[in-house]
Amino acid sequence: MVRERLISLDVFRGLTILLMTVVNNPGDWGNVYPPLLHADWHGCTPTDLVFPFFVFIMGVAVPLAMPEKFYDSTTLNKILIRSLRMLCLGIFFNFFGKIQFFGLDGILLLIGRLLITIAVGYALMGSFSPKVKNILALSILFIYIFLAYSGIEAYQDVRLPGVLQRIAIVYFVVSLLYLKTSQKTQIITGIVLLLGYWALMTLIPVPGIGDANLEKGTNLASWLDSILLKGHMYSGTVTWDPEGILSTIPSIVNGIIGLLIGQILLKDIGKTKKATKMAILGPAFIIAGISWNLIFPINKSLWTSSYVLYTTGLATTFLSILYYVIDIADYKKSFKLFLIWGVNPMIVFFSSQIIPQALVMIQFKNPHNPEQNINLLDYLYSFGIAPFFSDPKAASFAGALVYVGIWTFILWIFYKNKLIFKV
Template sequence: MNKDRLLSLDVFRGLTIAAMILVNDPGSWSYVYAPLLHAQWHGCTPTDLIFPFFLFMVGMAVSLGTPKGGEARKQIAKKILKRSLYLILIGLFLNGFPYFELATLRIPGVLQRIGLVFLAIALMHHYVTTRNQIIIGALLLVGYWVLMTMVSVPGIGVANLAPDTNFAAWFDRIFLSGHMWKLSNTWDPEGLLSTVPAIGTGLLGVFTGKLLFGTADQTAGLTKVFVLANVLIAMALAWDLVFPINKSLWTSSFALYTGGVAMNFYAVMYWLLDIQKYRSCYTFPFEVFGSNAITAYALSGILATIFGLISIGEHSLQEWIYTGMVSIFGDFYFASLVYAFGFVVICYLPVLLLYKRNIFIKV
C-alpha cells in the first residue's frame, strides 16, 4: 500500500476542502442555512468541524509521510521549516490580495494556522518519542484550560471566556493589534494563543496514523481508533461543563471533541475505501479535490475576491449572479446555497484539469 496516496485520506481531505469552500462562499451572508454557519460562540455546528478535520488530516499526513532518524535528520527539519513558511506566506498573500495594504493586513488565517501546526507536529514527530508527544499534547490542552479559566486577564480582571475580554483576545491584541480579523478587530478566530490547543488537534491525527498503521492487523488498528475516538468525545463532553466547546477559542474540549469525531469519520472511510476497496463515482470529485487541496483552497480565495471586484452595473459579479438565482428560485436561502455549490464546481474544474494531467502541487 502506498501510504502517501491513501484513497481514504485524499477523499477525506477533498470532502473537507469542498465543504470549506461551500461554507465560505454563500450567495449572501444574510441568507445562510444554520448548519452552514459557525456557532455564534459556544457550541459546535457541522461547519465548526471543517477546520479541525483538516488539521487532523495534516497530522495523519505527517505520521505517514515524514521520515524519522538517520543521516537526513537536519535536511528533513529544513524541509519542514520550508513547507511551514510557504503555507504561512500563501495565507498572508490571500489575506492581502489584491491591494496588499500592509498597515492593516490581517496576519492570522487558516493557512497560517495550518503552517504553524504542521511545523510543531512534524518536528515533534521527527524528534520526540510517541510517549513524550502524548505528554506534550496533554500539557498543551490542560495548560490552555488553566490559562483561559484561572488566570486573571491583565487590565480586565477575572478570567472569562467572553469574545473581547478573554485571555487569548488580550494576548492577540498585544502582538497583533491592527492586524486581526476585520469583523472584530479585538480578537481573531485564528489567533496566536488559540493555535496552541490546535496543535493538539494535529497530534490526534498523528496518533491515529500510528494506531492504524503501526500494526499489520488492520482490524485491531481500527478497533483502537474507534475506542479512543469515543473516549475522547466522552471526555470532551465532560470537559465542556467547565470549559465549553468553542471553535473561535479552540478550547481544549473543542480539540478533543472534534478530534474524536474526525477519528470516527476517518476510520469509517479507511475501512470502506482502503480495506473494502469500495469505489464510486461519488467519491471521485473528492479524490480530485484532496489531491490538490491547498491549491483548491487558495484558488477559491482568489476567485471569491475577483468575483467581488468585477462590477456589472451597480452590482459585483457575485451579487449579480446571486440576484439572478433569486429570481429563478424565488427563495433567498436556497439561491444562496445554489450559488455556493456552483462556486465549488467552478473551483473544482481547474483542479480536475491538474488531476487529469497527473499534476499534484505540493507546498
C-alpha cells in the same frame, strides 16, 4: 518502507475541502442555512468542524509522508521551507485586497493584483532548489512584515493571522515532535498543552479587565491578541482574532492526535485492528470533549481544549469509517468525487480566497437599475441563480453548489492530467 497513498485519507481531505468551499462561498451571506454558519460563540456547527479536521488530517499525513524517521539538516530544512511557504500563502490572502500601486484603480488595479498573485503563487508553490525556496519564502515574509508595520496607510490594518498560517505553525511543531520524540512524549505533550491552556484561560486574571473569563473581547487570549496583533486582526474585531496567538497552542493538539492516528495506520498489525483502534479512540475523545464542555465550553474562536477533543474525536471516527469502507472493504467507486478534491486541496484553498475578491472588484452599471453599480459576483448570483428559487436560503445554497461544480470540473482536469499543486 514503501510509501503508499492512503485513499481514505485523501477522500476525507476531499470531503473537508469541499465542505469548506460550500460554507465559504454562499450566494448570499444574508441568507444561509444555520448549519453552514459558525456558532456565534460557544457551541459547534458542521462549519466549525472544517478547520480542526484540516489540522487533524495534516497530522495524520505527517508519519505517512515520512514512514522512516530520519532527522538531519536536510529534513529539517524541508519542514521549515514547507511551513514558511504555507505561512506566506496564508498571509497573502489578507494582502490581496489591500494591494495599491501607481494610483491604479478598477480593472487595471485588478490586473495588477492578479499578476502579483500569479508571481507569489509560483514563488511559493513552484518547484525550485531548497536554497531558492528558502530565499523566496523568507523574502516574501520580510516584505509582508515591512508593509504591515511601515506606516503605509493601505497596509496599516492588514490581518496577519489566518487559517493557513495556523496550519503552517502546527505542521512545523508536529513534524518535529514526530521525528524527535516517542509516542509517549507526544501524548504527554498533548495533555500538558490542553491542561495548560485550560488553566491559563480559566485561572489567570486578565490584565486591565479583571477575573478570568471566556467572553468575547475580554478573555486572556483576546487581551494578548490586542497587545501583540494590534491593528492586524480579523476584520470586524477590535480586540481578538479567531486564529490568534494563544489559541494556536491547543490547536497543536489536533495535529498531535492526528499524528498518533497516523502512527497507528503505519503499524504492521492488520487493517481491521487499525480500524478497530480508531473506532474506539474516536468516541472516547468525543465523550471526553463533551464532558470537559461542562466547565470549559466547546468554542472554535477560543479553540478550547474541549473543542480539540470533540473535533478530533469526530475526525477519528469519520476516518475509521472511511478506512474500513475504502481501504478494507475496497469500496472506492462512490468516492471518486471526493478523491479528486482530496489530492489537490492547496490550489482550491489558494484560488478560493482570491477569486471572490477579484470578482467583487469588477464593477459596472446594474442593467436593471442604471443608477447603481453592481459587482460581477453579485450580478452572477442575482440574475443567474437567485431568480430560479423562491426560498432565498435555497438560492444561496445553490450558489455555493454551482461554485463547487465549477471547481469539480477544474479539479477533474487536473486529476486526469496528474497535475498536483503542493507547497
